[in-house]
Amino acid sequence: MRVFPRRTRRPGAGGHHQVLFVLAECVPFVIALAVLAIEFTPAHFLYTGPLLIATPALAAVTMGPRGTLAAVILAVAVSVATATYNEAWGSDQVYTNFLALTLVSLASVATSSAARTRREIELDQVRRIAVAAQEAVLRPVPARLGPVRVAGMYLAAETGAQIGGDLYEAVQTRYGVRAIVGDVRGKGLPAVRAAAAVLGAFREAVHYEDDLVDVVNRCEAALRRDAAVPGVIDPEALVEGFVTVLVAQVPDAPVVEVVNRGHPPPLRWSDGRVDALMPASPLPPLGLEEFITGPRGRTESYSFLPGDRLLLHTDGVIEARDSGRAFFALPEAMTQLEPRPERGPRDFLDRLHQDLLRHTDARLVDDAAMILFDRVDGADAAGAGPGGQTVRPQ
Template sequence: MTLVAVMDIASGPGAGLLALVSLGPAFSGLVGGWRRTAVVGACALALCVGLGFYNGLFVQKRGFSAMASVAGVTVAGLVAARMRQRREAELAGVRTIAEVAQRVLLRPVPKYAGPLRIAVSYTSAVADARIGGDLYEVVASRHGVRAIIGDVQGKGLDAVETAAVVLGAFREAAYDEPDLTAVGERLERALARHLSGEMFVTAVLAEAAGPSITLLNYGHPAPLRVRPDGTVDYLVPPERALPLGLAAHGAEPPVGHTSDFAPGDQILFYTDGVAEARDDAGRFYPLDHRAFLLKDPDPEIALDAIRRDLAEHLQGPGHDDAAMLLLRYRTPGPPAASG
């Protein structure tokens, strides 16, 4: 408005710049509150009156039309600011509910469970989203430390509801069932009761007991094992199996397979948002070649290094949610000195 006033005074009454003073309340209604818009509108109207008298425009209709323009834009800015503030308040309420839903759905996993140290990372593909279709959980039971990571087909509320069904069933079954196969069967039954159509969930179930880990893979990307000497390998299941929720198709359930999981080892579980992440040239993220980023003694810092490297590889937001779960077998500390 100051710039318009200076230009109007410098150019004279013939330039017809007076109506541009209404840009002040127009922009104020887009970025400020209604009170600020009202103050800016009043200032714009006062400036319009002052410049109109200075230029002698009130002897013509031009001065009154300029005042009407400023007043009209101010009223429109007030309405826009009020509506925007109401929408922002509603959005804040929805985000609060989403944060509560996330705490219920994706509860913080324990940092320590038995001999394991644990870290998780979750990145949503939707800006400002709190929850999505990826899921994870870790449960310390009398049968060992049991974990799940999964990816629900699709997005939106249906995916969130399906993830809630899987996690609820897993949290109960992980404590009750004596073996991992029975846990998977409980998940299948829970999905059969709640799912409709062709919804499915790819998932890996894990049970760490002693210096070994048993995996049950339902069509999910194979976890990556990193040895203390830096060697890496994928824990590929002996046979491919259909995802959870497709048992009605008559396919054989997955066969559990056991692998070494010794002190110093770490296993990284992840979802399609990591496995299928591509850069602008269409190259997949080379997770096995980035395993050296997990060298930090703190598993959370190590996992954050992978997350940041993945974001750099994508050079922008990903097209799918990306969840990662890191299980690290703690190396025994030195024996206590005898007194």
């Protein structure tokens, strides 16, 4: 269930460039086929040698070593076929064409291999930077915080991605365990900057603000300050940008306190049943406070007993679709998972993740984040250590 509309993708966003790239990859093979058509028809009086010689060079620009090699093989095959068909063997022109084709082919394959190696080195550097950025923005959550055991997981929709616009954090404070989960509208670096601004404000405010509403207000103010920096976010993003967030607090008392700003409600697992903790008065996300006509939020309290589980998540989980366009039924998936209290929240999240991959055939179209709390009865939980994890598509 979703309280406020999710971001919409612009029609054809990225598709135009992808189509152009595919067309560019086809050019060398189209040229080779065009040479065949010319040589095996009355139009064979046209001189096609330079076209075949250019085929490997064009392939090296748009394809890797394998694609370039395939273009080389095709060009040689076409050259042999046309020379045989036209009974041109023995002429200096044929041998000159073959020599030129051989030299260009060797140079093209070598250039393509070198370019691929260079790209792999650059990609490796980008991945190392992404890992460092992930550790700075999305830190692994501890496996135990006060009265709860914790596990977090970030599911990256794009292969090789580490972070995006989804965010989560859990912190032990004097008020209890405080956590946030959120989703920034948009993609790319502006979304990462907005997520970092909200998380930075949350990490500071949770230690000083008594009221969760004030914590959320501090996050909203930080988002506004970040968006107001000249040159950081373009004017269109200033108009359209917002962040859905949910802030929760788990004190020593058997309750959980929640402030929800346009985010999917958390799911509470208790005695085999899963309930959505719906807000009594839905409020818009951060960045859309002009639509608030009354109080800027209030803290709502729900029971959270020992043995209960609480899942905070982003809508990338509940909006994941299968091949039939059916949404992932998160409450039902939680209900059907066999309880394994002794293994803790990490095992539960891992099994939930596998269910999600099976539902989507391992094709996530949106980033997703989950953070799970197990309420314990005060006894120390085993297996302290990092509970956070970033998962790439499989």
